Amino acid sequence: MLKHLSQRWEVINRNKLIKTALNFQLSQPSGRLSSLVQGIWSVSVSQSNPIVKPLYSDAGSGIIFNLAGDVMIGNETLTEGVIVLPLKKKAENIVLSPRAQLAGIRFHPAIGYGVLGHHYDKPTLLLPEQDKLYGLYQVYSELRMQKDNDRQIEALYLWAEKKLNFTNVLPDYLEKALKCIEQDEALGQLSESIELSQRQVERLFKLWLGITPKHYQRILRVKKAISFLRLHKNVNLADTAQQFGFSDQAHMTREFRTIACSTPAKV
Numbered sequence: 424m425l426k427h428l429s430q431r432w433e434v435i436n437r438n439k440l441i442k443t444a445l446n447f448q449l450s451q452p453s454g455r456l457s458s459l460v461q462g463i464w465s466v467s468v469s470q471s472n473p474i475v476k477p478l479y480s481d482a483g484s485g486i487i488f489n490l491a492g493d494v495m496i497g498n499e500t501l502t503e504g505v506i507v508l509p510l511k512k513k514a515e516n517i518v519l520s521p522r523a524q525l526a527g528i529r530f531h532p533a534i535g536y537g538v539l540g541h542h543y544d545k546p547t548l549l550l551p552e553q554d555k556l557y558g559l560y561q562v563y564s565e566l567r568m569q570k571d572n573d574r575q576i577e578a579l580y581l582w583a584e585k586k587l588n589f590t591n592v593l594p595d596y597l598e599k600a601l602k603c604i605e606q607d608e609a610l611g612q613l614s615e616s617i618e619l620s621q622r623q624v625e626r627l628f629k630l631w632l633g634i635t636p637k638h639y640q641r642i643l644r645v646k647k648a649i650s651f652l653r654l655h656k657n658v659n660l661a662d663t664a665q666q667f668g669f670s671d672q673a674h675m676t677r678e679f680r681t682i683a684c685s686t687p688a689k690v
Contacts, residue, residue, distance in 0.1 A: 444470035448572040455589050461529040463579045465572040468523045479514045482642045484535030490567050492523030496546045505559045509543040514684040526566050526575045533631040537592040557586050597627050604640050645682045649690045660687050
């Protein structure tokens with residue numbers, strides 16, 4: 424599985440290297456790991472100038488292993504080490520310094536809190552003395568020895584399979600609520616579907632995600648629209664707005680500016 428995905432991404436990367444000198448590889452897990460992790464990735468910059476890329480909000484969180492070079496996310500400059508990423512309510516740019524090397528894991532929504540048991544309000548450098556439970560700096564040392572993207576991804580797979588708890592990570596009520604919203608169920612029906620009061624649902628989301636169900640729905644809607652627009656460059660934007668549940672094209676544009684810090688035509 425790993426080898427197949429890496430080969431597929433190498434074909435894409437060869438095309439991208441001409442334009443950006445950015446070698447990026449992503450593997451999307453299957454099996455039990457897919458319930459916790461959106462993706463495991465590795466990136467390196469092979470040019471002498473910084474590279475700037477947008478990080479769109481997906482209501483998830485993650486861990487970055489900054490192996491070489493400085494990284495800036497928004498206004499935060501992050502040195503080498505293990506960096507815990509918070510859930511972000513809107514997009515930010517990531518700036519990769521020349522010759523930067525990074526790898527990372529992106530969790531599904533609420534999983535980061537379920538795994539780490541803590542919310543972070545900004546990208547945070549984890550200190551070695553804070554890393555007693557998961558051995559993140561042990562895998563960090565291994566990643567620094569592996570210069571090949573495929574091997575870095577494989578090392579993170581092995582770490583995740585060994586260290587992450589796959590049982591009862593999320594409360595059943597929350598898991599069901601997330602699925603209902605992902606399937607475009609109206610928020611007014613959410614309490615009835617998961618047999619909790621609206622206030623209980625609000626508290627559940629605030630504890631595990633730090634945002635309201637409504638804000639989660641807004642982020643998810645923009646995320647789906649971005650993925651669609653990237654694949655379909657010449658679609659009618661008014662039709663796209665209707666397809667993804669926006670009241671009209673103007674509403675979609677406002678939401679994109681608020682959450683993606685861009686417009687539908689520019690993503």
